[in-house]
Every structure is written in C-alpha cells, then in structure tokens.
Amino acid sequence: AQKITQTQPGMFVQEKxxxxxxxxxxxxxxxxxxxWYKQPSSGExxxxxxxxxxxxxxxxxxxxxxxxxxxxxxxxxxISASQLGDSAMYFCAMSPTGTASKLxxxxxxxxxxxx
Amino acid sequence: xADVTQTPRNRxxxxxxxxxxxxxxxxxxxxxxxxxxxxxxxxxxxxxSFDVKDINKGEISDGYSVSRQAQAKFSLSLESAIxxxxxxxxxxTSRQGGVxxxxxxxxxxxxRLTVL
Numbered sequence: 142a143q144k145i146t147q148t149q150p151g152m153f154v155q156e157k158x159x160x161x162x163x164x165x166x167x168x169x170x171x172x173x174x175x176x177w178y179k180q181p182s183s184g185e186x187x188x189x190x191x192x193x194x195x196x197x198x199x200x201x202x203x204x205x206x207x208x209x210x211x212x213x214x215x216x217x218x219x220i221s222a223s224q225l226g227d228s229a230m231y232f233c234a235m236s237p238t239g240t241a242s243k244l245x246x247x248x249x250x251x252x253x254x255x256x
Numbered sequence: 257x258a259d260v261t262q263t264p265r266n267r268x269x270x271x272x273x274x275x276x277x278x279x280x281x282x283x284x285x286x287x288x289x290x291x292x293x294x295x296x297x298x299x300x301x302x303x304x305s306f307d308v309k310d311i312n313k314g315e316i317s318d319g320y321s322v323s324r325q326a327q328a329k330f331s332l333s334l335e336s337a338i339x340x341x342x343x344x345x346x347x348x349t350s351r352q353g354g355v356x357x358x359x360x361x362x363x364x365x366x367x368r369l370t371v372l
Contacts (some may be wrong), residue, residue: 176360176361178363184368185361185366186346186366188360188361188362188363191360219309233321243301243304243314243347244289244291244299244361245301246299247296247298248297249298
C-alpha cells in the first residue's frame with residue numbers, strides 16, 4: 142500500500158518569496174512516480190510537475206522544482222518567486238510503476254500568497 | 257475546447273435517486289479514472305478503466321458503478337444516492353504505459369454533487 146503525507150495544512154508566503162511545500166511518502170514499490178497538482182479556488186486539478194523514482198536529477202518546470210530525497214522518502218515542492226495567482230491547494234500524489242497508474246493523494250496544503 | 261469534460265458541473269439530488277455523471281475526453285488516452293474529493297481527505301479513487309473491456313474497482317467503489325461506453329467516454333453512476341456521497345467528483349485520463357512523465361493524469365473540471 143502507498144501513503145502520502147502532507148503535514149502542512151496551511152502556509153503563508155509573501156509575494157516574490159520562495160516557499161517549500163512538504164511531502165513524504167511510503168511505498169514498497171521499487172519504482173514509482175511522484176506528482177504535484179494545484180487546485181485553485183475554481184476547483185480544477187492542474188498538473189505541475191513529475192519526478193520519477195529513478196530520475197537522477199530533480200525535476201523542474203518553470204518556477205516549480207521538486208526537491209527529491211529518495212532515502213528520506215520526501216518529494217517537496219519548491220515554488221520560487223511566488224505570485225498572487227499561486228494561492229491554491231497543492232496536492233502531492235504518487236503512482237506505482239508497471240501497468241497500474243493509480244494515483245494516491247495526500248490531504249493537501251493550502252498556500253496563501255500575501256502582498 | 258477542454259480535453260476532459262464532465263457533465264453536469266453541478267447537481268443537487270435527493271436521497272435514493274439514481275444519478276449518472278459523465279466524462280468525455282479528446283486526448284486519445286486509453287485510461288480513465290473516477291475520483292471523489294472530500295474536504296480534508298484529498299482525492300480517492302473510485303473506479304478506473306484501462307480500456308473499454310477493462311473495469312477495476314478503486315479504493316472506495318461501494319455504492320458506485322461505472323460504464324466505459326467508448327474509449328473516450330466513462331460514466332459514473334450512483335444507483336441510490338445517499339447524503340455521504342456529497343462530494344466533488346473528478347474524472348481523469350492518462351496514456352497507457354509505466355510511470356513516466358507521459359503517464360501523467362489529466363483531470364476534468366469536476367462535478368459538484370449534493371445529495372439531500
């Protein structure tokens with residue numbers, strides 16, 4: 142069984158600052174993928190970034206980067222130069238490898254960007 | 257046009273009623289999923305389908321059924337709705353394959369269902 146833990150129910154960050162959203166995971170699968178999604182107040186789920194368990198480098202997508210520490214089973218999302226539009230819920234999720242690609246989600250972190 | 261669409265976007269129904277939520281996609285993906293989101297619980301998988309002839313139960317399938325009418329269409333039914341099925345329901349799609357960046361799941365806009 143897989144489990145995702147997001148221990149920060151809510152976070153505040155000032156505009157233009159960087160922020161790290163924590164995610165730890167537990168799995169017995171030897172190979173897996175880690176994903177982050179953003180859910181603004183409008184409700185849709187927006188894919189942000191992906192990290193494969195065997196990827197040698199940390200993933201980056203524009204202002205988003207993933208701080209992947211495999212030994213510690215953590216996959217923290219770093220948002221640089223925060224913008225007001227970054228205010229949203231952020232979900233960490235993982236999926237095992239192979240033919241199944243079912244996502245297991247964490248409970249999310251609500252990020253509020255302030256002026 | 258959106259790649260993954262869900263209808264209806266909002267629905268209010270009464271206990272005991274049968275209701276169907278529909279999902280269509282134009283991404284050409286083989287795999288489709290239904291999730292529900294409850295406050296404080298993240299998203300949980302209800303059912304998933306890898307192709308038209310393959311339907312699988314997810315974490316919380318009790319009280320739900322699905323139909324994969326075509327590669328592009330995947331419907332979720334509540335045979336007899338109850339108040340604790342009030343939630344936000346998402347359909348998602350992904351390509352066939354292992355865990356790669358290209359296997360990312362893409363979500364529809366969600367259906368907000370209220371069961372009175």
